[in-house]
Amino acid sequence: MKNRxxxxxxxxxxxxxxxxLLSDARARFQDGEYDQAAKLFEQSLEKSPPSAAVxxxxxxxxxxxxxxxxxxxxFRRALILDPRFAPARSALQEANVALGIPPVKQGWRTRVxxxxxxxxxxxxxxxxxxxxxxxxxSAFFPRGFRGGRxxxxxxxxxLGLSLVLAAWLCDPRISLANTAVxxxxxxxxxxxxxxxxxxxLASLPQGSTIDILSxxxxxxxxxxxxxxxxxxxxxxIVPLIPPP
Amino acid sequence: MTGNTMKRVFVSLALSALLPVGxxxxxxxxxLSANQAQVGEPVQLMVTVRGARGADVPQTLEVKGxxxxxxxxxxxxxxxxxxxxxxxxxTYLVVPQFEGEFTIPSFDVRIEGKTFRTQAMRLSVGGGxxxxxxxxxxxxxxxxxxxxxxxxxxxxxxxxxxxxLSKRKVYVGEVxxxxxxxxxxxxxxxxxxxxxxxxxxxxxxxxxxNAAKRExxxxxxxxxxxxxxxxxxxxxxxxxxxxxxxxxxxLQLPGRAPQGMGDFFNNFPLPQGMFxxxxxxxxxxxxxxxxxxxxxxxxxxxxxxxxxxxFAMEATxxxxxxxxxxxxxxxxxVSGQGNFEGMGAPVLTGDEGWxxxxxxxxxxxxxxxxxTGEKTYEFALIARQDQTxxxxxxFSYFDPATGKYSELVQEPLAVxxxxxxxxxxxxxxxxxxxxxxxxxxSVAPASTPDVTVxxxxxxxxxxxxxxxxxxxxxxxxxxxxLAVVLVLTMRKFTESRAGRELAxxxxxxxxxxxxxxxxxxxxxxxxxxxxxxxLDAGADDLAAAAKIDSSAxxxxxxxxxxxxxxxxxxxxxxxGGSPPPSVEERxxxxxxxxxxxxxxxK
Numbered sequence: 001m002k003n004r005x006x007x008x009x010x011x012x013x014x015x016x017x018x019x020x021l022l023s024d025a026r027a028r029f030q031d032g033e034y035d036q037a038a039k040l041f042e043q044s045l046e047k048s049p050p051s052a053a054v055x056x057x058x059x060x061x062x063x064x065x066x067x068x069x070x071x072x073x074x075f076r077r078a079l080i081l082d083p084r085f086a087p088a089r090s091a092l093q094e095a096n097v098a099l100g101i102p103p104v105k106q107g108w109r110t111r112v113x114x115x116x117x118x119x120x121x122x123x124x125x126x127x128x129x130x131x132x133x134x135x136x137x138s139a140f141f142p143r144g145f146r147g148g149r150x151x152x153x154x155x156x157x158x159l160g161l162s163l164v165l166a167a168w169l170c171d172p173r174i175s176l177a178n179t180a181v182x183x184x185x186x187x188x189x190x191x192x193x194x195x196x197x198x199x200x201l202a203s204l205p206q207g208s209t210i211d212i213l214s215x216x217x218x219x220x221x222x223x224x225x226x227x228x229x230x231x232x233x234x235x236x237i238v239p240l241i242p243p244p
Numbered sequence: 245m246t247g248n249t250m251k252r253v254f255v256s257l258a259l260s261a262l263l264p265v266g267x268x269x270x271x272x273x274x275x276l277s278a279n280q281a282q283v284g285e286p287v288q289l290m291v292t293v294r295g296a297r298g299a300d301v302p303q304t305l306e307v308k309g310x311x312x313x314x315x316x317x318x319x320x321x322x323x324x325x326x327x328x329x330x331x332x333x334x335t336y337l338v339v340p341q342f343e344g345e346f347t348i349p350s351f352d353v354r355i356e357g358k359t360f361r362t363q364a365m366r367l368s369v370g371g372g373x374x375x376x377x378x379x380x381x382x383x384x385x386x387x388x389x390x391x392x393x394x395x396x397x398x399x400x401x402x403x404x405x406x407x408x409l410s411k412r413k414v415y416v417g418e419v420x421x422x423x424x425x426x427x428x429x430x431x432x433x434x435x436x437x438x439x440x441x442x443x444x445x446x447x448x449x450x451x452x453x454n455a456a457k458r459e460x461x462x463x464x465x466x467x468x469x470x471x472x473x474x475x476x477x478x479x480x481x482x483x484x485x486x487x488x489x490x491x492x493x494x495l496q497l498p499g500r501a502p503q504g505m506g507d508f509f510n511n512f513p514l515p516q517g518m519f520x521x522x523x524x525x526x527x528x529x530x531x532x533x534x535x536x537x538x539x540x541x542x543x544x545x546x547x548x549x550x551x552x553x554x555f556a557m558e559a560t561x562x563x564x565x566x567x568x569x570x571x572x573x574x575x576x577x578v579s580g581q582g583n584f585e586g587m588g589a590p591v592l593t594g595d596e597g598w599x600x601x602x603x604x605x606x607x608x609x610x611x612x613x614x615x616t617g618e619k620t621y622e623f624a625l626i627a628r629q630d631q632t633x634x635x636x637x638x639f640s641y642f643d644p645a646t647g648k649y650s651e652l653v654q655e656p657l658a659v660x661x662x663x664x665x666x667x668x669x670x671x672x673x674x675x676x677x678x679x680x681x682x683x684x685x686s687v688a689p690a691s692t693p694d695v696t697v698x699x700x701x702x703x704x705x706x707x708x709x710x711x712x713x714x715x716x717x718x719x720x721x722x723x724x725x726l727a728v729v730l731v732l733t734m735r736k737f738t739e740s741r742a743g744r745e746l747a748x749x750x751x752x753x754x755x756x757x758x759x760x761x762x763x764x765x766x767x768x769x770x771x772x773x774x775x776x777x778x779l780d781a782g783a784d785d786l787a788a789a790a791k792i793d794s795s796a797x798x799x800x801x802x803x804x805x806x807x808x809x810x811x812x813x814x815x816x817x818x819x820g821g822s823p824p825p826s827v828e829e830r831x832x833x834x835x836x837x838x839x840x841x842x843x844x845x846k
Contacts, residue, residue: 052701082701102604102624103571122708130721137725140732164709173707199451202606226604226622241705 034064052082069207083113099207125163132156184236194219270295272360275459289336300354340369407529417552434495442489453612481538551641553582557652566661579618595635627661764824768812
């Protein structure tokens with residue numbers, strides 16, 4: 001009993017400490033101490049589960065200190081966690097304008113995630129899928145075959161599968177798992193082969209995103225937003241989804 | 245036959261015997277002694293065949309305006325480390341009939357059943373006649389370091405280099421194609437470096453093309469020429485010294501017979517290359533100079549961004565219809581010849597009402613040195629107000645051929661873009677406590693520090709589909725579903741004819757097995773039950789009797805089965821009962837039933 005009480009006490013203490021960290025960070029931000037605020041937001045994120053709100057606030061603090069690329073990275077992270085988080089989307093657009101990164105045409109995935117909560121969509125799809133699967137099966141129970149149940153079951157199963165597939169395809173945590181952001185001052189260069197002297201295919205300005213396909217030593221092989229594939233140095237390239 | 249003659253024949257035969265062993269891989273190369281000529285001035289076309297002792301070549305080549313006839317054939321042998329290589333040279337005389345640009349087409353050379361196809365060559369023929377003369381050694385032949393160069397021989401210099409500049413008077417920023425040629429006498433073997441060293445102050449050098457190899461006759465000697473193409477760009481005006489270009493090579497130069505032995509070896513028809521001298525050399529071109537003119541200030545457009553060359557421009561827009569906030573992509577392609585690396589982007593005109601972003605660019609070269617090609621700029625545009633036309637595009641460049649600035653203009657393109665912006669609508673928030681965990685109905689400007697952050701969303705980087713709980717729940721449901729499928733399938737099977745038959749067989753087998761353990765009072769009852777089950781006669785004595793009679797059993801067996809049924813009746817219904825079966829009787833019954841079992845099991 002004493003042990004349990006001690007555990008509850010320490011858990012409560014940890015939660016209070018995190019809340020204090022966040023409150024302190026927000027207070028620093030209000031006071032214009034953006035560097036300190038950013039550090040505290042980062043510490044809070046290290047100690048707590050990821051939160052779209054805190055990433056957004058961290059992005060704002062970094063933005064105030066002139067770190068546009070890092071702020072854009074954190075706005076992107078906020079949007080991965082909550083694609084419907086409109087302030088983060090607006091802030092990212094402004095940061096991209098400052099970085100000189102042209103807007104990307106919104107695809108159907110972005111439109112879907114901006115309107116529908118993905119986890120709810122995935123769960124609804126899963127429920128429909130299994131409901132359909134069992135309903136279809138019930139058509140074969142004793143007391144005679146029931147065609148209506150089978151048709152309803154198949155329809156429900158297909159609908160559920162479609163929803164699950166849509167949620168899976170649209171989830172930025174899956175689709176952006178191999179995406180990284182260029183944080184190097186002056187950007188990076190996409191080259192034809194993994195050598196410093198190889199042909200430069202394109203320039204990747206600071207803040208631009210790249211899809212990483214493979215790695216060889218200090219070189220990544222990836223695809224630039226325009227579709228050009230090539231090699232770029234790993235230095236200053238930060239994954240959009242932080243490694244565990 | 246004298247003694248000396250005998251020795252010559254012996255050595256020649258010995259060397260001939262080595263020939264097939266050491267012949268190198270077959271290779272065919274063609275080259276012209278000059279790429280330019282005058283009408284009536286003969287030019288030599290050399291077809292060099294390596295690694296073969298003979299080849300079938302055409303006697304004449306048909307090219308309108310050129311008379312091309314095979315003039316002769318020569319053979320050279322070379323020996324290195326007891327390996328023999330041979331070079332056959334077929335020489336054609338090409339006599340131009342009239343002026344113009346001619347292409348000598350590729351033709352087939354057959355070597356020991358294999359067909360090799362030569363490369364096509366171009367010959368430029370000028371008007372008038374000129375006294376035929378031997379092609380001279382290029383002007384920029386570099387002097388080689390003392391002590392490295394072997395003495396010139398009657399076959400020509402062993403190697404030299406040449407820098408060919410397409411222009412001597414250029415403008416700052418103008419791209420000038422250059423060619424570095426490294427000549428090696430065809431009698432020399434060895435290896436050359438992959439790329440030459442070239443560069444200097446006040447100029448930038450493009451990457452080199454891969455080395456092109458060809459044969460050329462210079463001063464009557466056959467040379468293998470490695471040429472590298474590149475382009476230079478002057479970055480400041482004035483007289484620009486172009487430093488020497490150098491190429492490392494490891495060569496096997498022809499040597500001399502050992503001292504005092506020259507007279508002896510001179511008596512034999514020894515192959516060339518018998519004595520070789522391996523050397524690492526650096527072959528250099530002569531420095532050159534060009535005059536670099538500054539770009540004129542007069543007539544320089546305000547939006548001139550450093551493009552020097554000759555260009556054309558065209559633009560496309562996509563999509564033609566854009567909804568609110570959707571970007572429109574204006575793609576501008578600038579093509580031609582010039583300094584694509586150094587030039588800036590075209591400028592947009594009349595772009596009020598549009599939000600534009602710095603364009604991305606991509607260069608696609610159509611040559612190996614990046615001099616000719618197409619650079620594509622992509623402008624992302626978002627309409628501030630509803631738009632029916634894109635902005636116009638203007639691109640200014642300096643044309644070194646005319647010495648003047650030129651301007652390319654693209655008129656606006658038709659588009660249907662609805663107004664939209666990146667500035668989000670501002671909504672008020674409640675300062676103070678953060679409210680995480682809720683959906684995000686409110687929109688807050690990023691620049692306002694005292695705005696409450698209201699965000700929901702996930703609290704994990706792991707997607708729903710990768711979470712352990714989700715996977716366990718789905719695995720459990722899948723197992724339950726499969727279990728239901730299994731139960732239903734089994735039930736269906738049990739109810740089916742095959743299932744019933746299987747069940748009956750089991751009952752029969754069990755009944756037969758039960759007989760063995762049956763006690764004396766029950767023996768006949770169980771035996772009768774077994775017979776009923778086996779014959780599928782139900783519980784009817786008459787039906788069982790009929791089945792026994794209609795069975796394929798022997799008459800004795802039938803009688804025995806009838807007897808078993810009767811004995812059961814006696815034991816069950818006779819007053820005072822019937823004595824239990826003896827061991828012999830029991831064995832007899834069992835053997836009949838076994839026969840019945842065996843027959844029906846089949």
